[in-house]
C-alpha cells in the first residue's frame with residue numbers, strides 16, 4: 038500500500054470535511070494525494086498507526102487536539118507573501134483609499150486596519166510603510182494595524198521582521214533603502230515600522246472576534262489570497278464576521294475575484310481602475 042492509498046475514500050472525505058469545518062480550507066480533488074501524505078507524515082510524527090486514531094485526535098476537544106491542529110495547519114496552509122504584493126492595489130491604497138480615510142478620521146485621529154491572513158507580515162507592514170509616509174504627525178494618531186493568521190510559524194517570522202530578498206521583490210528600491218537594513222543577505226525591517234503592526238494568532242473561521250477587544254470598529258479590512266483556498270460556505274461565514282467588525286462605510290479589500298458568487302448585498306461595490314473594493318453600507 039502506498040502512502041497515498043492508506044486512507045479509504047470515506048475517511049479521506051471525513052478528514053476533508055473536518056478540516057473545512059475547523060479552518061475553512063478546502064482540499065481539492067487534485068491535491069488529495071499530497072494531502073494523504075501530509076496526514077501520513079503527522080501520524081508518523083505522533084507514532085499513530087491507524088488514520089482513524091488520528092482523525093479521533095483531531096475531532097476531540099482536548100489540549101492535545103488543539104496542539105495537533107497547530108502542527109497540521111503548518112502543512113495545509115500556503116504562506117506565500119511579499120511586500121507591496123499587487124502593486125495596483127497598493128497604488129490605490131496609497132493614492133486614494135488611505136488618504137481619504139486619514140482625512141475623514143482627522144477629527145479623532147484614530148484609524149483601525151485589519152489584515153486577515155497576514156502570513157509573515159508583508160501585507161500589514163506594507164500598509165504601515167504607506168501610513169508612515171502619509172501621516173505627517175503620526176505620534177498624534179491612534180493607529181491600529183493588526184495582522185492575524187492561523188499559521189504560528191508565519192506569525193513568528195512576522196514578529197521578527199527579517200526578510201529574504203524574495204519577500205522584497207516588488208518593493209521599490211528607494212523604500213527598500215529607507216526601511217530595511219541589509220545584513221548577511223537578509224533584510225531587517227526598520228523598528229519604527231515593525232512597531233506599528235501587532236500580530237496575533239486567530240482562526241478567521243472558528244475564533245470569535247468579540248473575544249478580542251481590538252477587533253471592532255475597523256476602517257479597513259484587507260484579506261487577499263486567503264479565500265482562494267477556502268470553501269464557499271466558509272467564505273460566507275467569514276464575510277459575515279467582517280461585516281460585523283467594520284465601521285459603517287469601512288472598506289473591505291479582497292484579492293481580485295475572490296468574492297465571486299458571494300452575497301455582497303450588505304456592501305456597496307466600488308470599481309477603481311486598479312481594483313474592485315467593497316464598502317460597508319451605512320444603515
Ligand SMILES: C[S@@+](CC[C@H](N)C(=O)[O-])C[C@H]1O[C@@H](n2cnc3c(N)ncnc32)[C@H](O)[C@@H]1O
Pocket residue numbers: 060061062114115116117118119122153154155156157159160185186187188191239240241242243260261262263
Ligand atoms: C497566501 S497567504 C496570503 C498572505 C497575504 N494576505 C498576501 O496576500 O500576501 C494566505 C494566508 O492565510 C492564512 N490562513 C488560511 N486559513 C486561515 C484561517 N482560517 N484563519 C486565519 N488565517 C488563515 C494562511 O496561514 C496564510 O498565511
